[in-house]
Amino acid sequence: MIRLENVHKSFGTIQVLKGISLSVPGNSIAAIVGGPGTGKSLLLRLMSGLEVPDAGSVIIDGEDLVGLRAAALDRVRRRFGFQFQDPALFSHLTVGENVAFALRSRLHLPESEIRGIVLEKLADVGLLGQEEKFPDELDMGAQRRTGLARALALDPEIVLLDEPTLGLDPVTGWYVMNLIVRTHLERPVTSVIVTQDAERFIDVSDQVLLVYQGRIVATGSPEEIRNDADHLIRRYMDRSFGWPVPARGRTPDESQEHS
Amino acid sequence: MPLQQPQEERLTATSGGIRGTIGAVFLSFGEGAFGVAHELGRVLLLLVRVIAFAVTRPLRVREVFRLMDLFGVRSLPVIVFTGACTGLLSALQHYHVASLFGARSLISASVSLGLVRELGPLLTAVMVIARNASQITCDLAVMRRSSHFDALVMIGVDPVDYLVVPRVWAMLIIMPMLTVIFEFSGMVGGYLVCLNCLGIEEFTFVHYLRSYLGGYDVLHGLVKSVVFGGLVATIACSEGCSVERRDLDIGYRVSRSMVISMIFVLVSDMGVTGLMFKQT
Numbered sequence: 001m002i003r004l005e006n007v008h009k010s011f012g013t014i015q016v017l018k019g020i021s022l023s024v025p026g027n028s029i030a031a032i033v034g035g036p037g038t039g040k041s042l043l044l045r046l047m048s049g050l051e052v053p054d055a056g057s058v059i060i061d062g063e064d065l066v067g068l069r070a071a072a073l074d075r076v077r078r079r080f081g082f083q084f085q086d087p088a089l090f091s092h093l094t095v096g097e098n099v100a101f102a103l104r105s106r107l108h109l110p111e112s113e114i115r116g117i118v119l120e121k122l123a124d125v126g127l128l129g130q131e132e133k134f135p136d137e138l139d140m141g142a143q144r145r146t147g148l149a150r151a152l153a154l155d156p157e158i159v160l161l162d163e164p165t166l167g168l169d170p171v172t173g174w175y176v177m178n179l180i181v182r183t184h185l186e187r188p189v190t191s192v193i194v195t196q197d198a199e200r201f202i203d204v205s206d207q208v209l210l211v212y213q214g215r216i217v218a219t220g221s222p223e224e225i226r227n228d229a230d231h232l233i234r235r236y237m238d239r240s241f242g243w244p245v246p247a248r249g250r251t252p253d254e255s256q257e258h259s
Numbered sequence: 260m261p262l263q264q265p266q267e268e269r270l271t272a273t274s275g276g277i278r279g280t281i282g283a284v285f286l287s288f289g290e291g292a293f294g295v296a297h298e299l300g301r302v303l304l305l306l307v308r309v310i311a312f313a314v315t316r317p318l319r320v321r322e323v324f325r326l327m328d329l330f331g332v333r334s335l336p337v338i339v340f341t342g343a344c345t346g347l348l349s350a351l352q353h354y355h356v357a358s359l360f361g362a363r364s365l366i367s368a369s370v371s372l373g374l375v376r377e378l379g380p381l382l383t384a385v386m387v388i389a390r391n392a393s394q395i396t397c398d399l400a401v402m403r404r405s406s407h408f409d410a411l412v413m414i415g416v417d418p419v420d421y422l423v424v425p426r427v428w429a430m431l432i433i434m435p436m437l438t439v440i441f442e443f444s445g446m447v448g449g450y451l452v453c454l455n456c457l458g459i460e461e462f463t464f465v466h467y468l469r470s471y472l473g474g475y476d477v478l479h480g481l482v483k484s485v486v487f488g489g490l491v492a493t494i495a496c497s498e499g500c501s502v503e504r505r506d507l508d509i510g511y512r513v514s515r516s517m518v519i520s521m522i523f524v525l526v527s528d529m530g531v532t533g534l535m536f537k538q539t
């Protein structure tokens with residue numbers, strides 16, 4: 001279980017998180033949704049111990065990450081797989097080597113076994129046959145999927161996904177979502193997905209959290225969020241901002257005449 | 260980071276008459292001293308970590324060779340060109356001075372000693388700073404900004420071990436090599452000018468060069484080049500790793516990396532020259 005208790009975080013004079021508390025049960029999918037710059041990605045960084053909160057606790061299965069020494073923190077991180085918003089692939093390594101990197105660093109397996117796992121993970125993200133290419137030779141969507149394969153290479157217990165479908169076409173986005181759900185069906189894993197693409201992930205999540213201006217303003221099951229009448233939630237879920245889209249050149253009457 | 264004081268507070272400090280002016284002068288000295296101490300401390304801390312990793316972890320030979328190719332082999336044209344021009348110009352300038360004292364035959368000795376003991380290591384370092392230090396800082400800064408460092412941390416790899424140590428090793432190995440190539444190019448440049456423009460015979464050039472240029476002079480230059488290589492790589496990496504999440508910070512860090520590297524190279528040059536000068 002992942003638990004954040006009254007977490008505050010500021011950068012300089014900018015207070016990004018203002019007392020966030022949340023709980024993600026084990027073996028579940030949680031979607032953290034919200035607009036850009038609301039502190040969603042920072043939540044993932046706090047969960048993985050990459051950032052330390054100014055106040056509050058970050059608890060992973062009963063262990064508070066705040067104040068842990070580097071070695072203890074690394075032991076906790078072994079359980080995580082993190083797909084960053086930026087693919088963060090090493091340009092001098094091939095796609096296969098990028099995925100194998102985590103395996104070589106964490107596990108001391110024979111090369112043949114590492115190659116087998118790499119091919120399996122690349123097949124999972126639809127990149128089989130691309131393992132000898134360098135990241136620069138792939139489009140952004142394929143780079144992001146390589147990042148996802150790397151995050152899943154070690155079969156982590158907790159998967160943190162930062163905008164996994166950002167910049168992907170609808171078909172590839174669906175493919176990635178499918179992979180995340182399939183991973184849950186195959187083995188016990190806790191996933192936290194940060195996304196602005198609420199529509200795509202809301203139905204596959206067990207819990208949805210809406211972040212607005214550094215606070216969690218709504219939390220609940222997808223059904224509860226869909227039916228919540230709160231104006232902030234409605235504004236985000238319905239993509240309605242209270243004003244009409246201005247007409248471009250033609251009045252509604254003219255448009256009807258043309259059609 | 261040097262102390263950042265809001266503009267309004269600075270104005271207040273300087274707007275209080277003579278006392279305010281003196282205060283402002285002390286304040287800016289304090290800021291400067293703090294900035295230098297901070298920079299020194301950061302570079303030293305990184306250097307300690309680099310040495311610790313270099314001693315305790317196996318060397319990533321493949322990565323070091325890749326970086327040696329990037330920093331060394333691809334710098335060859337500019338190093339050869341700069342070296343040849345320096346030797347050529349040195350010969351012309353030394354010829355003028357040597358003529359005043361009737362010692363034109365010693366021109367090869369003075370050009371080669373100047374190149375090997377001082378100009379070679381120093382100008383190679385300048386070219387390396389311009390070409391490689393800026394690249395190292397920029398590469399690391401971009402990697403830091405784009406989650407590469409975080410990705411490494413998440414898979415249990417220390418970014419200093421993976422990204423900084425190979426760069427420092429590559430620079431330590433490649434700097435003496437580039438320096439020797441620079442010096443050789445310089446001597447060839449000087450030789451061509453002496454023979455073709457200044458009327459000095461080949462035998463005279465080679466004879467005095469072999470008579471006056473000793474092994475200790477070469478060692479003098481090589482020690483400097485190793486010191487410069489280590490310093491430049493560590494400073495460039497330190498600046499690259501310190502980039503913050505502001506859009507303009509990468510350019511700022513690259514500029515700082517080059518300026519600080521140049522200052523450290525000059526200061527260490529004086530130090531090494533002072534130490535080795537006593538033994539000649």
